[in-house]
Amino acid sequence: xxxxxxxxxxxxxxxxxxxxxxxxxxxxxxxxxxxxxxxxxxxxxxxxxxxxxxxxxxxxxxxxxxxxxxxxxxxxxxxxxxxxxxxxxxxxxxxxxxxxxxxxxxxxxxxxxxxxxxxxxxxxxxxxxxxxxxxxxxxxxxxxxxxxxxxxxxxxxxxxxxxxxxxxxxxxxxxxxxxxxxxxxxxxxxxxxxxxxxxxxxxxxxxxxxxxxxxxxxxxxxxxxxxxxxxxxxxxxxxxxxxxxxxxxxxxxxxxxxxxxxxxxxxxxxxxxxxxxxxxxxxxxxxxxxxxxxxxxxxxxxxxxxxxxxxxxxxxxxxxxxxxxxxxxxxxxxxxxxxxxxxxxxxxxxxxxxxxxxxxxxxxxxxxxxxxxxxxxxxxxxxxxxxxxxxxxxxxxxxxxxxxxxxxxxxxxxxxxxxxxxxxxxxxxxxxxxxxxxxxxxxxxxx
Amino acid sequence: xxxxxxxxxxxxxxxxxxxxxxxxxxxxxxxxxxxxxxxxxxxxxxxxxxxxxxxxxxxxxxxxxxxxxxxxxxxxxxxxxxxxxxxxxxxxxxxxxxxxxxxxxxxxxxxxxxxxxxxxxxxxxxxxxxxxxxxxxxxxxxxxxxxxxxxxxxxxxxxxxxxxxxxxxxxxxxxxxxxxxxxxxxxxxxxxxxxxxxxxxxxxxxxxxxxxxxxxxxxxxxxxxxxxxxxxxxxxxxxxxxxxxxxxxxxxxxxxxxxxxxxxxxxxxxxxxxxxxxxxxxxxxxxxxxxxxxxxxxxxxxxxxxxxxxxxxxxxxxxxxxxxxxxxxxxxxxxxxxxxxxxxxxxxxxxxxxxxxxxxxxxxxxxxxxxxxxxxxxxxxxxxxxxxxxxxxxxxxxxxxxxxxxxxxxxxxxxxxxxxxxxxxxxxxxxxxxxxxxxxxxxxxxx
Numbered sequence: 001x002x003x004x005x006x007x008x009x010x011x012x013x014x015x016x017x018x019x020x021x022x023x024x025x026x027x028x029x030x031x032x033x034x035x036x037x038x039x040x041x042x043x044x045x046x047x048x049x050x051x052x053x054x055x056x057x058x059x060x061x062x063x064x065x066x067x068x069x070x071x072x073x074x075x076x077x078x079x080x081x082x083x084x085x086x087x088x089x090x091x092x093x094x095x096x097x098x099x100x101x102x103x104x105x106x107x108x109x110x111x112x113x114x115x116x117x118x119x120x121x122x123x124x125x126x127x128x129x130x131x132x133x134x135x136x137x138x139x140x141x142x143x144x145x146x147x148x149x150x151x152x153x154x155x156x157x158x159x160x161x162x163x164x165x166x167x168x169x170x171x172x173x174x175x176x177x178x179x180x181x182x183x184x185x186x187x188x189x190x191x192x193x194x195x196x197x198x199x200x201x202x203x204x205x206x207x208x209x210x211x212x213x214x215x216x217x218x219x220x221x222x223x224x225x226x227x228x229x230x231x232x233x234x235x236x237x238x239x240x241x242x243x244x245x246x247x248x249x250x251x252x253x254x255x256x257x258x259x260x261x262x263x264x265x266x267x268x269x270x271x272x273x274x275x276x277x278x279x280x281x282x283x284x285x286x287x288x289x290x291x292x293x294x295x296x297x298x299x300x301x302x303x304x305x306x307x308x309x310x311x312x313x314x315x316x317x318x319x320x321x322x323x324x325x326x327x328x329x330x331x332x333x334x335x336x337x338x339x340x341x342x343x344x345x346x347x348x349x350x351x352x353x354x355x356x357x358x359x360x361x362x363x364x365x366x367x368x369x370x371x372x373x374x375x376x377x378x379x380x381x382x383x384x385x386x387x388x389x390x391x392x393x394x395x396x397x398x399x400x401x402x403x404x405x406x407x408x409x410x411x412x413x414x415x416x417x418x419x420x421x422x423x424x425x426x427x428x429x430x431x432x433x434x435x436x437x438x439x440x441x442x443x444x445x446x447x
Numbered sequence: 448x449x450x451x452x453x454x455x456x457x458x459x460x461x462x463x464x465x466x467x468x469x470x471x472x473x474x475x476x477x478x479x480x481x482x483x484x485x486x487x488x489x490x491x492x493x494x495x496x497x498x499x500x501x502x503x504x505x506x507x508x509x510x511x512x513x514x515x516x517x518x519x520x521x522x523x524x525x526x527x528x529x530x531x532x533x534x535x536x537x538x539x540x541x542x543x544x545x546x547x548x549x550x551x552x553x554x555x556x557x558x559x560x561x562x563x564x565x566x567x568x569x570x571x572x573x574x575x576x577x578x579x580x581x582x583x584x585x586x587x588x589x590x591x592x593x594x595x596x597x598x599x600x601x602x603x604x605x606x607x608x609x610x611x612x613x614x615x616x617x618x619x620x621x622x623x624x625x626x627x628x629x630x631x632x633x634x635x636x637x638x639x640x641x642x643x644x645x646x647x648x649x650x651x652x653x654x655x656x657x658x659x660x661x662x663x664x665x666x667x668x669x670x671x672x673x674x675x676x677x678x679x680x681x682x683x684x685x686x687x688x689x690x691x692x693x694x695x696x697x698x699x700x701x702x703x704x705x706x707x708x709x710x711x712x713x714x715x716x717x718x719x720x721x722x723x724x725x726x727x728x729x730x731x732x733x734x735x736x737x738x739x740x741x742x743x744x745x746x747x748x749x750x751x752x753x754x755x756x757x758x759x760x761x762x763x764x765x766x767x768x769x770x771x772x773x774x775x776x777x778x779x780x781x782x783x784x785x786x787x788x789x790x791x792x793x794x795x796x797x798x799x800x801x802x803x804x805x806x807x808x809x810x811x812x813x814x815x816x817x818x819x820x821x822x823x824x825x826x827x828x829x830x831x832x833x834x835x836x837x838x839x840x841x842x843x844x845x846x847x848x849x850x851x852x853x854x855x856x857x858x859x860x861x862x863x864x865x866x867x868x869x870x871x872x873x874x875x876x877x878x879x880x881x882x883x884x885x886x887x888x889x890x891x892x893x894x
Contacts, residue, residue, distance in 0.1 A: 062509050062622070063691035165698035168619035172612070173630060175509070183620060183694040244510035247630040251612035251704035251882070257697060435698070 023381055025391070026218035027401045030225060032234040033206025037391045037401065038221045039213035041384045047214035048388045049121040050110035051129070052396040054209070055202035057180040058104040058243050058325070066182020067198050069102040070146055070190050075109065076100075077138045079131040084138070087111075087124050094120065104176055105325045106396035112385065115215040122228040129203055130232055132196075139192040147188065150181050158259035159437060162268075166435045169253045170270055173244045174326055204235035209395040213388035241398075246272065246327055249431040258440030264314075265438050266335040267346045272431040273330040276322040276407075278400050284322030285410045286422035287330055291320035292369040293361060293419065294353075295332065299368060302334070305352045312340045312348045325397045330426055342436045353427060361416035370412070377408045470828055472838070473665035474848045477672060479681045480653025484838045484848065485668045486660035488831045494661035495835045496568040497557035498576070499843040501656070502649035504627040505551040505690050505772070513629020514645050516549040517593055517637050521646075522556065523547075524585045526578040531585070534558075534571050541567065551623055552772045553843035559832065562662040569675040576650055577679055579643075586639040594635065597628050605706035606884060609715075613882045616700045617717055620691045621773055651682035656842040660835035688845075693719065693774055696878040705887025711761075712885050713782040714793045719878040720777040723769040723854075725847050731769030732857045733869035734777055738767040739816040740808060740866065741800075742779065746815060749781070752799045759787045759795045772844045777873055789883045800874060808863035817859070824855045 024040040057068045078084040091098040096113030111121045154160040164179050171177030181187070210229065212221045249272055276284040294301045295318025298308075302316035315335040321328065332353075336345035380386045394404045471487040504515045525531040538545040543560030558568045601607040611626050618624030628634070657676065659668045696719055723731040741748045742765025745755075749763035762782040768775065779800075783792035827833045841851045 063689060065620075065691075161697060164694075165619070165696075168694075169616055169698075169700055172615035173512075173625065178620065185692060185694060242510060244512075245632060247611075247615075247632060249612075250608060251616075251702040253616055254701040255698040 023387055023405075025401065025405070028218075028222060030205065030230055032230065032232055034225070034229050034232075035209045035395060036221065036225050037209065037211045037388075037395065038216060038218045039211070039384065039387055039391065040216065040218070041213060041387075042215050044384075045115045045215045046112060046384075047115040047118045047121075047212060047216055048110060048112045048385050049118060049125070050108055050211040050213075050388055050392050051125050052106050052108040052209040052211065052392040053202060054106060054207050054241065054396050054398075055198075056103050056105040056107055057178065057182075058175040059202070059239075059241065060175065060178075060198070064182075064186060064190060064194055064198075065178045066146065066180075066187040067190055067194050068107055069181055070142070070187070071195050071198050072100050072102045072107050072109075073142050073146060074134055074138065074195050075128055075132060077132070077134055077142070079127050079133055081127050081131065082124055087128070090120065090124065102180060103393075104180060105323075106393060108392060108396070110388075118212065118216065118221075119224050119228070122224055126228040126232060129205065129208070129229075132199060132203075134192055134195060136192055139190075139195065143187065143190060146181070147184070150184055150187060154179070154181065155184070158257070158262050161259070162257040162435060162437045165255060165257055166268065166270065166433055169255055169435075170272065170329060170433045172247055172249060174246050175243055176324075176326065176328070201235075201237070201239065204238065205229055205232045206234035207238055209392055211388045211392040211395075213384045213391075241325070243326055252429040253433045254435070255433065256436045256438060258438045260439065260441065262437055262439040264335060265342055265436065266315075266333060267342050267349065267434065267436055268331060268333050269346075269349070269432055269434040270329040270331040271426050271428070272327050273320060273426055274322075275324040275326065275328045276394075276397075276399060276403070278398060278403055281322070281403060281407060281410045282414075282418065283422055283425075285407075285414050286418040287320045287426065288322060288373065288411065289366075289369055289414050289419045290423050290426070291318040291330065292372060293365060294318040294356065296369065296372070299365065301356055301365070302332070302349070302352055305355070306334060306345075306348050310348060312337055312345060316349075323393055323397060342438065346434065346436075357420070357423060357427065360420055363416065366416050366419075370414075373411055374408075377411070470834055470852075472848065472852070475665075475669060477652065477677055479677060479679055481672070481676050481679075482656045482842060483668065483672050484656065484658045484835075484842065485663060485665045486658070486831065486834055486838065487663065487665070488660060488834075489662050491831075492562045492662045493559060493831075494562040494565050494568075494659060494663055495557060495559050495832050496565060496572070497555055497658040497660075497835055497839050498572050499553050499555040499656040499658065499839040500649060501553060501654050501688065501843050501845075502645075503550050503552040503554055504625065504629075505622040506649070506686075506688065507622065507625075507645070511629075511633060511637060511641050511645075512625045513593065513627075513634040514637055514641050515554055516628055517590070517634070518642050518645050519547050519549045519554050519556075520589050520593060521581055521585065521642050522575055522579060524579070524581055524589070526574050526580055528574050528578065529571055534575070537567065537571065549627060550840075551627060552770075553840060555839060555843070557835075565659065565663060565668075566671050566675070569671055573675040573679060576652065576655070576676075579646060579650075581639055581642060583639055586637075586642065590634065590637060593628070594631070597631055597634060601626070601628065602631070605704070605709050608706070609704040609882060609884045612702060612704055613715065613717065613880055616702055616882075617719065617776060617880045619694055619696060621693050622690055623771075623773065623775070648682075648684070648686065651685065652676055652679045653681035654685055656839055658835045658839040658842075660831045660838075688772070690773055699876040700880045701882070702880065703883045703885060705885045707886065707888065709884055709886040711782060712789055712883065713762075713780060714789050714796065714881065714883055715778060715780050716793075716796070716879055716881040717776040717778040718873050718875070719774050720767060720873055721769075722771040722773065722775045723841075723844075723846060723850070725845060725850055728769070728850060728854060728857045729861075729865065730869055730872075732854075732861050733865040734767045734873065735769060735820065735858065736813075736816055736861050736866045737870050737873070738765040738777065739819060740812060741765040741803065743816065743819070746812065748803055748812075749779070749796070749799055752802070753781060753792075753795050757795060759784055759792060763796075770840055770844060789885065793881065793883075804867070804870060804874065807867055810863065813863050813866075817861075820858055821855075824858070 026038045094117045098111040100109045168177045306313035317333040320330045334345045334349045473485045541564045545558040547556045615624045753760035764780040767777045781792045781796045
């Protein structure tokens with residue numbers, strides 16, 4: 001326990017001593033509609049180059065779940081100019097690293113390289129935005145890779161299977177109820193044509209955000225972006241980004257998932273929760289506090305009541321991430337202590353929530369959480385890659401540069417009354433799913 | 448109680464005396480791909496004329512739920528040749544009746560008229576298959592009609608709201624989890640363009656089944672169908688009919704729905720169940736028996752145990768309908784007697800199911816159910832409209848004429864062992880949703 005504690009302490013001291021470093025952010029849009037964000041940070045001669053597409057798993061056509069993630073893999077199959085594997089090879093040969101990721105709301109590709117290699121990264125990324133070549137063999141091979149990835153990450157992990165079933169029960173209509181990696185049976189049917197159709201529909205400069213962060217000047221980035229991304233034609237047929245929204249959730253849901261591989265049973269409850277919206281981030285900010293107050297570490301409400309006072313829980317947690325295009329979830333976890341049943345653990349959770357709603361926020365705890373949130377923000381801004389990620393993700397989810405800039409201030413303005421109001425709106429059982437992960441019979445496979 | 452009992456008795460006597468009337472069915476396909484089924488019945492000079500489209504609510508684009516049903520309404524707005532309301536007026540003026548209905552798997556339009564008016568019906572129906580005219584005003588007016596229909600049928604009926612939430616929890620991925628009438632918020636956004644796009648995509652002779660039943664000769668129907676439907680061009684871009692299928696359902700789900708308007712609480716459990724498939728109707732036949740054995744009337748297993756023996760229930764029921772393109776549900780209902788809690792009612796249900804799985808089928812009960820199923824089939828075949836409906840629905844759901852013809856025999860071949868095997872496969876809690884409808888606080892409206 002010493003190391004993290006010490007580190008946190010250093011953080012607080014730094015925070016108390018140093019003013020928050022302002023990010024030096026410039027943004028503009030190319031004539032073809034591609035948004036560009038430049039974050040200057042000249043402390044090291046490196047640059048992070050990211051292209052974020054405003055498309056993710058929640059934009060997939062029904063019955064083709066996993067295609068966004070599949071395409072992310074296939075983007076490394078190369079073009080005529082830069083054949084398969086060459087992006088990663090070139091990046092590595094230039095001493096850099098690269099990666100890609102897919103979420104519900106975006107798909108992103110990034111490289112971290114020496115600052116003088118930025119142009120090469122743009123050349124690579126602009127080329128594969130338009131010129132991806134895919135053989136039938138590539139598709140079959142990569143589909144097997146992804147099925148194996150699903151095996152390892154989901155089928156072999158009861159907690160992941162449990163999470164999939166819970167999400168599906170949480171969302172009655174919205175595609176956030178479908179796993180990002182895709183349902184296995186649907187992954188198995190994904191075709192080259194599915195991938196190319198998704199690529200042609202969504203991979204276009206007017207659906208992309210370029211983020212360049214590090215030892216660069218905005219004018220130089222603008223010139224390079226114009227040279228490499230500027231010539232790409234925008235898509236004239238970009239779909240309007242609306243997903244099926246949730247109907248009123250009027251019945252509390254519960255589910256039980258049993259698996260012989262479960263080592264530690266637990267209770268998890270999620271509530272449908274609002275997300276950050278452009279110009280309206282206040283509720284999300286209050287919920288960010290609420291999650292920290294209830295479940296953020298050993299001084300939180302749940303830890304104090306359930307782990308230390310009543311000793312009914314081994315571990316408690318609360319989580320919320322407002323970074324989403326549509327309604328997201330707020331979650332609570334209780335891992336019962338030996339001899340405590342899941343029902344007792346859940347009852348203890350409900351009792352703690354009821355007390356919290358009745359008693360309100362302890363000011364000392366609130367101040368500590370505010371300090372933690374401020375410190376986390378300062379660390380994030382101090383890391384060029386994290387900072388680039390923040391802007392890219394936010395813009396890809398429909399937020400604006402000013403929303404990202406304003407977020408620390410919105411967080412700073414949150415009051416205990418805001419938190420309690422948000423909590424009262426949130427904790428409506430009709431919009432919740434309570435899941436029990438249990439050790440038990442093997443799940444029957446129905447396919 | 449006297450009347451239905453007497454009627455049932457007459458049925459059994461009739462059945463014992465008369466052989467089943469064979470249906471005189473002819474089927475063929477027009478050059479443009481339109482399937483035609485003719486059922487001759489010359490006992491009365493009437494004809495039933497039906498057009499079934501192989502499209503329903505489960506084929507809707509995501510986020511546009513209700514468009515199939517909305518279009519069904521809009522089909523009465525008329526064409527240049529037959530303006531708004533004229534179909535129904537002409538039918539009525541000719542002494543007939545007409546109607547239309549939308550299910551998950553089909554949308555159908557039918558008229559019942561004097562046999563010599565058949566050609567006029569074809570003229571009307573062929574015309575509106577291609578030439579529907581819709582004004583913006585029609586769309587706005589009819590959308591309000593449908594929102595009001597939803598108010599009356601769903602929003603004002605807690606059992607219907609409960610059913611919607613249960614279905615959404617039953618299906619993790621398949622559109623059967625979305626209400627046929629549509630989510631209110633999505634109905635409110637349906638546009639003229641949505642309706643016309645759905646119409647142009649799916650309303651075409653190669654996506655339709657014509658059923659003509661009554662006092663007609665196949666050759667005459669063929670000549671008329673060629674004359675009126677024959678000239679319609681088939682759609683070259685008919686989508687392949689595949690919906691997102693269910694992933695493995697591996698976590699038992701439960702939900703509670705409370706509403707102050709609930710007069711009588713009850714427990715309802717549904718299990719995911721297989722449907723009738725072309726050439727493979729045996730399991731569906733066994734499940735048809737199972738539903739009758741468990742919940743069909745006062746001599747059923749659940750009625751005997753829960754209503755008469757333990758007196759814990761006021762009413763019990765089991766339901767199953769194998770008429771679906773994709774996996775359907777098998778349901779059980781227990782309405783507890785006064786003083787019996789929903790938990791006790793559910794426990795009694797589970798105990799009855801466990802006994803049934805242990806004890807097997809009582810032969811006397813099985814024979815009675817077989818007789819009832821035979822009798823129901825004979826009545827259905829004896830009614831020209833019911834018979835036409837059977838063929839139309841089956842063909843629109845992907846079954847073939849021979850599947851409909853063979854269904855009574857498949858039902859007749861079911862053995863007690865088949866029923867028990869089907870029951871053992873069916874009653875897997877991981878694929879079930881158990882819902883409690885309770886009297887309680889008003890559901891919060893989240894929109």
